Amino acid sequence: MTTLLTGRGPTAAGGRDGVRVGLDIGGTKIEGVALAPDGTVLAHRRAPSPEGVRAVVDAAAAVVADLTREPPGTGAPTGPGRPPTAVGVGIPGLVDPVAGTVGDAVNLGFGTARVPFGRALSERLGGVPVLVENDVNVSALGARELLAPGGDLALLSLGTGLAAGVVVGGVLLRGARGAAGEIGHLAIDPRGRACPCGQRGCLETVASGAALRRAWPHGDEGRSAEHLFAAAGAGDPAAVAVRDEWAAAVALAVRTLALTCDPERVVLGGGVAAVGAPLREAVAAALRAQATGSAFLRGLAVEDRISLLPPGAPVAAVGAARLGVPAPG
Ligand SMILES: [Zn+2]
Structure with missing residues (x-):
């Protein structure tokens, strides 16, 4: 509280x-x-x-x-x-x-x-x-209010950085040091890119909006994701490769949330969510591909749980208004 x-x-x-x-x-x-x-x-x-x-x-x-x-x-x-x-x-x-x-x-x-x-x-x-x-935590509270009243939910923010807000039993999960949901700094590749946090190969260096722009430096500032998904949708093989590699990294972030918090919903938010349905489809396809050889992963049906923040809805502001309100009993 x-x-x-x-x-x-x-x-x-x-x-x-x-x-x-x-x-x-x-x-x-x-x-x-x-x-x-x-x-x-x-x-x-x-x-x-x-x-x-x-x-x-x-x-x-x-x-x-x-x-x-x-x-x-x-x-x-x-x-x-x-x-x-x-x-x-x-x-x-x-x-x-x-x-x-x-x-x-x-x-x-x-x-x-x-x-x-x-x-x-x-x-x-x-x-x-x-x-x-x-801001990510209030988006998670707002997403729960608007999309999944009563259920546990994780909001994965794909912005400059990569972070998640997690709501369990109606309450934001913060942890002892406020680091709950900071999965962007899970170091997944010891030979990977240096991260501003001081580690190397963090998930954020491959799965964030900033990572997408590094891999696809086209389109207006803040619109690289739309440019990439449009080019990939039109069949540009270079765009397809960049999109699929980035979506595979986002899928790993989604799996991390599924295996640590097991929420009913994982909602994709942040600037990249402006892409809309093609983003959800790319991440769902990556999740299916990653589960191919694993009955365990297939059984978790992670791809069925992902959705997008509704465009234009004041999700974060609604979540902010709910701060301090006790969870429904
Ligand atoms: Zn980091």
């Missing part, structure tokens, strides 16, 4: 008695939702992300104010006089959810020091409790 930073204590902020706001703060945009106690999305907003701690806190506070402003004539249960019960924030970087601090959020221009983001936003919002969590 995430510790509250300020405010009215675990009962008020951890309960289901008011509107909760979730924010997904990324390098280009801040996406926010207001959730009713029953999980209904009451409002959904997007705003561009500025750079620097103060500017991001101000922009986040403006999105919260916008989300909780009473629409004219609706009698909605929010308004300027009714602050949200709690605000949950998903943010990239090294997040300490207990302290509410963020480190290494280079895309937001936060510099190298750890930033007490939760406290800063809470103060800016007049003491509303703010809970802060890693």
Whole structure:
């Protein structure tokens, strides 16, 4: 359970008695939702992300104010006089959810020091409790809410890096040191490429979005995956080879999740998920090929469990709004 930073204590902020706001703060945009106690999305907003701690806190506070402003004539249960019960924030970087601090959020221009983001936003919002969590973890919570209510789920984020958020029994799995789900740094090849983490041959060096762009440096920045899958779909043999090798590495990441957590669903997310159905098909084909000689692997039916994040849905913001809410009994 995430510790509250300020405010009215675990009962008020951890309960289901008011509107909760979730924010997904990324390098280009801040996406926010207001959730009713029953999980209904009451409002959904997007705003561009500025750079620097103060500017991001101000922009986040403006999105919260916008989300909780009473629409004219609706009698909605929010308004300027009714602050949200709690605000949950998903943010990239090294997040300490207990302290509410963020480190290494280079895309937001936060510099190298750890930033007490939760406290800063809470103060800016007049003491509303703010809970802060890693962006991959809130995506996992949101995916469970939207795709698999009640089931255990792993969200595999295929972005610049490779990491998974795991929800077991409705609760985020963090582990003793917060490293649960960091399968991108499983070193699979001692002769492989050096990884920024200091090891060599990490899964992230072959299965992430960045790895895909290294292997297929075509298309616009951030669109290499679409370019690769389109070229492979059109029959370009070089693209087919790159796609299949990369998909085999992603399939290994999926198998790692299946064999450590055994979730009912493994959801593919992150920037590469914009590829859509061809991504799911390529990874499923790799999983089938890898299980060919193993009745054990075939019996796990891992390829039947993979799906994609629905495009355009505010998954991470919904997950952020659920931070601190007790799992259904
Ligand atoms: Zn690594």
